[in-house]
Amino acid sequence: MDAAEFRSLWDGLTPIGLSQQGGYLRYSWSEADQACRNWFRAQADRRDMEIETDKNGNLYAWWGPRHERNAVLTGSHFDSVPHGGAYDGPLGIASAFLAIDVLREAGAKPRRPIGVVAFTEEEGGRFGVPCVGSRLMTGALDPDRARGLTDADGITLAEAMDATAADPTILGADPERLDGIGAFVELHIEQGRALDGADAPVGVASAIWPHGRWRFTFTGEANHAGTTLLADRCDPMLTAAFMVLAARKEARIVGGLATVGRVESDPGAANVIPGTVRAWLDARAPDQADLDQILEGVQSKVNERAERDRTQVSVTAESETPLVDFDGGLRDRLAALLGSAPVLPTGAGHDAAILAAHVPTAMLFVRNRTGVSHAPGERADDEDCAAGVDALAAVLRELAC
Numbered sequence: 020m021d022a023a024e025f026r027s028l029w030d031g032l033t034p035i036g037l038s039q040q041g042g043y044l045r046y047s048w049s050e051a052d053q054a055c056r057n058w059f060r061a062q063a064d065r066r067d068m069e070i071e072t073d074k075n076g077n078l079y080a081w082w083g084p085r086h087e088r089n090a091v092l093t094g095s096h097f098d099s100v101p102h103g104g105a106y107d108g109p110l111g112i113a114s115a116f117l118a119i120d121v122l123r124e125a126g127a128k129p130r131r132p133i134g135v136v137a138f139t140e141e142e143g144g145r146f147g148v149p150c151v152g153s154r155l156m157t158g159a160l161d162p163d164r165a166r167g168l169t170d171a172d173g174i175t176l177a178e179a180m181d182a183t184a185a186d187p188t189i190l191g192a193d194p195e196r197l198d199g200i201g202a203f204v205e206l207h208i209e210q211g212r213a214l215d216g217a218d219a220p221v222g223v224a225s226a227i228w229p230h231g232r233w234r235f236t237f238t239g240e241a242n243h244a245g246t247t248l249l250a251d252r253c254d255p256m257l258t259a260a261f262m263v264l265a266a267r268k269e270a271r272i273v274g275g276l277a278t279v280g281r282v283e284s285d286p287g288a289a290n291v292i293p294g295t296v297r298a299w300l301d302a303r304a305p306d307q308a309d310l311d312q313i314l315e316g317v318q319s320k321v322n323e324r325a326e327r328d329r330t331q332v333s334v335t336a337e338s339e340t341p342l343v344d345f346d347g348g349l350r351d352r353l354a355a356l357l358g359s360a361p362v363l364p365t366g367a368g369h370d371a372a373i374l375a376a377h378v379p380t381a382m383l384f385v386r387n388r389t390g391v392s393h394a395p396g397e398r399a400d401d402e403d404c405a406a407g408v409d410a411l412a413a414v415l416r417e418l419a420c
């Protein structure tokens with residue numbers, strides 16, 4: 020595959036959901052999502068692949084002996100975080116179609132079905148819960164809970180599906196479909212700079228770090244910013260600010276990551292000492308003990324600080340995901356196949372992590388020169404994307420032809 024071939028397919032997708040403020044707004048079940056799905060259907064039609072949507076809204080295109088089991092599934096997701104990059108998700112889907120082109124041009128014939136998949140609501144960018152499509156399919160997400168998830172405008176997932184003529188009443192575990200999948204390979208842009216450091220265009224994932232999201236609620240006393248003496252204040256913003264710094268320090272100590280990307284203040288006026296502050300801590304670490312150490316360290320330091328600030332702190336775990344170790348046999352086989360490609364862990368969650376608990380699963384990463392991800396600056400070189408297509412084609416040939 021040469022870079023120009025990649026670019027000509029890629030250019031068909033890049034205008035969809037591009038926001039005027041920069042980055043992409045490709046929320047699931049939105050107009051942009053429908054346009055992405057239409058692009059997918061057109062790609063499948065062009066390749067005479069059978070198109071199918073499962074009960075959870077995940078979209079498939081099939082090549083090969085369709086009704087046999089033991090399929091090799093490859094693909095990713097279309098949906099983006101708010102103002103996300105072009106590559107996170109769609110690169111895995113576009114590369115899957117192009118890898119099939121490479122195989123066909125080489126005269127390869129699949130002995131197992133090869134499916135290209137677009138999983139729905141992977142980022143949780145619209146409804147707050149990541150990997151909705153794959154979690155529903157594997158039974159990891161209750162369909163009633165999924166139907167009731169709401170977006171920022173109060174629209175439920177069920178209503179959003181209804182509006183596009185998709186049927187939300189049939190959401191739920193799909194064991195028969197899952198049984199028919201023999202392996203899942205997700206190609207994804209790297210969300211860091213490890214491959215750049217290793218001078219390699221493509222790598223293989225070893226594991227996904229354990230990670231979680233915790234909501235800290237700091238409570239104090241709302242009061243006048245102009246008349247309340249500093250000594251008289253119970254200002255929860257101070258405790259919240261301390262938490263942000265403590266999280267950074269605890270993460271650094273264990274070689275993990277900590278981020279506070281969302282803070283809410285009540286009443287949220289510039290001239291009022293807040294009564295309540297909520298802050299969301301996202302933390303990730305190489306293993307569970309490190310992650311526990313970050314959280315315990317932050318909590319104990321924040322509790323001390325709250326005493327000084329005369330505030331209260333409560334912590335709620337919103338999501339916790341354990342370490343995902345990808346299938347060792349498959350990982351080593353693919354790394355060897357790709358000429359000793361670097362094998363690296365990642366701190367980011369993926370549908371592959373959900374599938375990995377059920378079927379042999381692997382991930383390929385394509386180099387990201389800047390490491391920027393979940394932001395408009397996310398970018399991979401066309402040459403590297405083409406190398407990713409070739410790597411995926413080699414993997415599909417190895418597993419399915």
Ligand SMILES: [Zn+2]
Nearest residue numbers: 107108141207
């Ligand atoms: Zn992604």
